Amino acid sequence: MKAKVSRKAHFNAAHRLFCPDWDQARNQEVFGKCSNPNFHGHNYELIVSVTGPIDPITGFVMDLKVLKDLIQTEVEDVLDHKNLNAEIPEFATLNPTAENIAVVIWNKLRPHLQSALELEVQLYETPRNYVTFNGL
Amino acid sequence: MKAKVSRKAHFNAAHRLFCPDWDQARNQEVFGKCSNPNFHGHNYELIVSVTGPIDPITGFVMDLKVLKDLIQTEVEDVLDHKNLNAEIPEFATLNPTAENIAVVIWNKLRPHLQSALELEVQLYETPRNYVTFNGL
């Protein structure tokens, strides 16, 4: 019997949308005010979900306290109160869209989970805009 | 790499549940107070999700500003502050249940999206009742 367990977390960060391959005028044209050179920011709400068999002894797919601590050390400690473009190496050459941030978070968490478990990352950039990524 | 991007929107409308093939007594029996001939109404909360590959240049599955504008012109401008039964042609002969409203919205949006993108519509009729439709 398989179930999906989910844990919500959050972090605050500054960013701007910017393609390094384009000049500022082209960035402004495509990304509008999201490309403001002085940055803007968000309260990112994150939902990490892990799918796998329910352990018949503990009744857990995975101890959510372990997942909470993993999100803390691998994601919140790294991204919270940071400028994504200026301070996070992955975004030196990668545009920090919600899609790409979700992929980066997925890649940070995946090595710490048993291979039999499936991983899904859902990231709210605002209460009205969000993205879901499951590694496929 | 594929991701799902989602955008929340909303509109307010009046409706009544009513099967044109049935008389008023049968409608009342099946739909109860939801079939009140004088109508009632809802704040419909809508989540539109689009799944597709992440563009390696922009980092977007789809520009959510484009999706926001599409929902505005194709759904909100058409349904907001309307009486669904009386003013929306699709519901002249179709019962405006949450299921059918979701299908109508899906059909309005589908032609405006690239064929490689998958579309899902989620519609909250109330904070406790909602429906999900993905065209299958």
Add this chain to the structure above:
Amino acid sequence: MKAKVSRKAHFNAAHRLFCPDWDQARNQEVFGKCSNPNFHGHNYELIVSVTGPIDPITGFVMDLKVLKDLIQTEVEDVLDHKNLNAEIPEFATLNPTAENIAVVIWNKLRPHLQSALELEVQLYETPRNYVTFNGL
């Protein structure tokens, strides 16, 4: 020692904004699409708050089960799934704005509460628009 106890409830209704003293053109000019003659509707979220001394024996300002039942009989049974303009006598000559609906609800509940208790009504017409009325 005084405290304020609050209970959330909800009802769905159709309405249109309409001043009976004005003609349709003037109503349309002032109220825009909210004055659509075919009606539109809302999920009204209601918060009823009662302030008074904490009973030293029970630890209650007021039994919230009693308040829940009072809201059910005096407000939900009366307004839910109704057309406010067409079916609720108070709105025959009163424009059913959120402000006026809150006043009508306050007047329906006030006689059923002990005079030493203060009453406040908060009404969400949409998740972004709401009104607060306390009888003053």
Add this chain to the structure above:
Amino acid sequence: MKAKVSRKAHFNAAHRLFCPDWDQARNQEVFGKCSNPNFHGHNYELIVSVTGPIDPITGFVMDLKVLKDLIQTEVEDVLDHKNLNAEIPEFATLNPTAENIAVVIWNKLRPHLQSALELEVQLYETPRNYVTFNGL
């Protein structure tokens, strides 16, 4: 045409995490404060989703009033304001984790639904921790 209809419900209960096969020291070591012998409790938020074809006459996958009543009689009346470990037979020998509670709820509802309908249960133990189970 298939859609998924969802209904939210809720119940309050006390529980403790406890594996009957382990002694108290081992339970304390694995489950920490969640294994407090005096119990703690939660407001469980429940989302029950049913997937199936949209009836061409009624426009329903399933009447949500019927689903609401089913959740009331099979889940809320049984679990609300109860001590899961002490009063619910299923948990006499089963650890009442969110995963296992979701499985128990799924098993209570499944026999009451037509076999062509798919059933999914989502259970929030807290606003930040939840589990999804669909019978597979």
Add this chain to the structure above:
Amino acid sequence: MKAKVSRKAHFNAAHRLFCPDWDQARNQEVFGKCSNPNFHGHNYELIVSVTGPIDPITGFVMDLKVLKDLIQTEVEDVLDHKNLNAEIPEFATLNPTAENIAVVIWNKLRPHLQSALELEVQLYETPRNYVTFNGL
């Protein structure tokens, strides 16, 4: 210039409503299923608000990190994952209603705040039931 700053927190606990001056039959009659001798529980959501002048240098009424830590040590560490009736001395002879829990929390926090600051405690027992206490 004065402002009110607010911080949300939460804890989970078991309780039962019970007046020690009454026998079990009278408790059952007044409190119904809330008086179940085996306890039930809640996710209590807590909002602590502090009102005072805005410091012209820091721009703070009070550093919310300090308030967060105070709530952690004085409230969450004390009440989280506990049985209020059995393990919290204040409720040995006091019925743990939402009103009384709010008063107990207010009394725990008040001595740690400067006397010029006003304190308000808001406690959600469920998403639909809550209480507000400000010491008056």
Add this chain to the structure above:
Amino acid sequence: MKAKVSRKAHFNAAHRLFCPDWDQARNQEVFGKCSNPNFHGHNYELIVSVTGPIDPITGFVMDLKVLKDLIQTEVEDVLDHKNLNAEIPEFATLNPTAENIAVVIWNKLRPHLQSALELEVQLYETPRNYVTFNGL
């Protein structure tokens, strides 16, 4: 008869906490990671409330569409997707704490409201931290 009408809005911005009278070391000591020189950011949720008499003809304290447009031009167009420290003149010498941002917003809106109306501004910096300012 008086009522309070409220309208929710939102904007995204980058900021850092920084007292110009202090050096970087002192700022870091007091504000911690909130003083990161590369900035971080938030989704600010804003609730603007206006209290006054209900107009006996329209049933409005104030047309919320007018209030919505006022918030758009005076607040959202000015602050959205901006760096508060670098781009908003008021914060050139004022620390952009939630308290001070609320005061700045209050000052921007106050001149546009009739003097008989009371104004309150509530600003959520995160879902767990918020501030309320009413001009006193």
